[in-house]
Amino acid sequence: MIPPPFEYLTPDSLPETLALLRQYGDEARLMAGGQSLLPMLKLRLIRPRVIIDIGGLRELTDVTEDGDSVRLGALVTERTLERTLEERQPLLSEAAASIGDVHIRNLGTIGGTLSQADPSGDLAPAVLALQATLTVRSAGGSRTIAAHEFFSGPYDTCLAGDEMVTHVDVPDPAGVRGHAYVKLARRAGDYAVVGAAALVSLSPDGACRDCRVALCAVGPTALVCQASGASLRGTGLTDSDLAEAAVLAGRDADPVSDVHASAEYRRQMTPVVAVRALTRARDRARARLDAPPAP
Ligand SMILES: Cc1cc2nc3c(=O)[nH]c(=O)nc-3n(C[C@H](O)[C@H](O)[C@H](O)COP(=O)(O)OP(=O)(O)OC[C@H]3O[C@@H](n4cnc5c(N)ncnc54)[C@H](O)[C@@H]3O)c2cc1C
Numbered sequence: 001m002i003p004p005p006f007e008y009l010t011p012d013s014l015p016e017t018l019a020l021l022r023q024y025g026d027e028a029r030l031m032a033g034g035q036s037l038l039p040m041l042k043l044r045l046i047r048p049r050v051i052i053d054i055g056g057l058r059e060l061t062d063v064t065e066d067g068d069s070v071r072l073g074a075l076v077t078e079r080t081l082e083r084t085l086e087e088r089q090p091l092l093s094e095a096a097a098s099i100g101d102v103h104i105r106n107l108g109t110i111g112g113t114l115s116q117a118d119p120s121g122d123l124a125p126a127v128l129a130l131q132a133t134l135t136v137r138s139a140g141g142s143r144t145i146a147a148h149e150f151f152s153g154p155y156d157t158c159l160a161g162d163e164m165v166t167h168v169d170v171p172d173p174a175g176v177r178g179h180a181y182v183k184l185a186r187r188a189g190d191y192a193v194v195g196a197a198a199l200v201s202l203s204p205d206g207a208c209r210d211c212r213v214a215l216c217a218v219g220p221t222a223l224v225c226q227a228s229g230a231s232l233r234g235t236g237l238t239d240s241d242l243a244e245a246a247v248l249a250g251r252d253a254d255p256v257s258d259v260h261a262s263a264e265y266r267r268q269m270t271p272v273v274a275v276r277a278l279t280r281a282r283d284r285a286r287a288r289l290d291a292p293p294a295p
Pocket residue numbers: 029030031032033034035036037038039074078098099100101104107108109110111112113115116118120121122123159163164165166189190191192
């Protein structure tokens with residue numbers, strides 16, 4: 001398991017990194033945590049001429065909490081998401097906690113895992129449900145991309161060869177909210193066979209103000225289940241409302257078979273996992289609504 005030869009560069013700053021990306025373009029690969037890149041190199045699935053190790057770019061490691069959103073540098077690790085965002089962005093924290101094991105989460109980064117665009121990646125459904133945006137930069141400038149426009153296919157994104165993700169902005173959901181990320185996997189630490197993120201917000205009377213459902217591992221990219229979420233808005237979120245919404249989510253699944261599970265099993269389990277996520281999110285939102293106000 002020895003990677004093919006490559007030139008190894010360690011820029012000290014973002015401008016230097018962007019200049020290298022402009023110089024080498026598609027011949028280069030960035031390395032953040034290396035948790036997907038190194039296996040791909042060792043399996044010789046990719047043969048870049050140059051590896052640009054961005055691990056030293058301290059300016060991309062910050063978590064910045066502001067009035068109504070959280071800004072995450074691309075190098076914020078999965079472990080940091082898990083441990084620091086439990087209160088402010090619990091859906092992201094819960095999804096991060098389900099990734100691999102702690103060694104992987106200590107190294108894997110939000111920018112790396114989203115750019116890897118693995119259809120089974122656990123963070124993608126969370127950023128989709130949260131309607132996050134990604135800031136992308138090249139030497140020529142920057143642009144902002146909504147999470148639902150970022151993923152373009154299995155292991156593929158809309159990034160150009162000279163672009164990189166620098167930040168992910170995650171808005172706070174409005175209203176009294178409940179969240180859940182539920183992952184069906186063969187063993188603890190495995191990639192998802194089906195993953196579902198649900199985000200529910202309630203009006204003061206307990207009705208559903210908004211609901212978003214997103215899935216991973218059941219299509220070429222993680223996906224937002226528009227019909228499922230829309231079907232719950234304005235309802236009382238009864239068990240049968242949730243069951244119907246989960247069936248709608250299942251209709252969006254277009255899975256393939258792989259070593260982890262057959263397409264048929266994934267299709268059958270999608271509504272099951274979706275209803276578990278919706279139920280947990282609803283129950284958490286109701287618990288917050290019923291909680292006495294803080295003194
Ligand atoms: C044994 C094992 C189990 C795992 N289990 C899971 C799991 O259960 N769930 C899960 O979701 N993931 C899992 N992972 C993957 C893990 O989450 C990785 O950390 C993640 O996919 C990649 O993050 P990274 O920072 O290591 O990126 P890297 O491996 O360094 O890079 C991945 C790709 O993204 C590109 N890239 C990196 N940073 C940027 C950037 N800022 N802008 C643009 N492109 C960039 C790289 O060039 C490369 O193509 C597992 C990995 C391993 C090794």
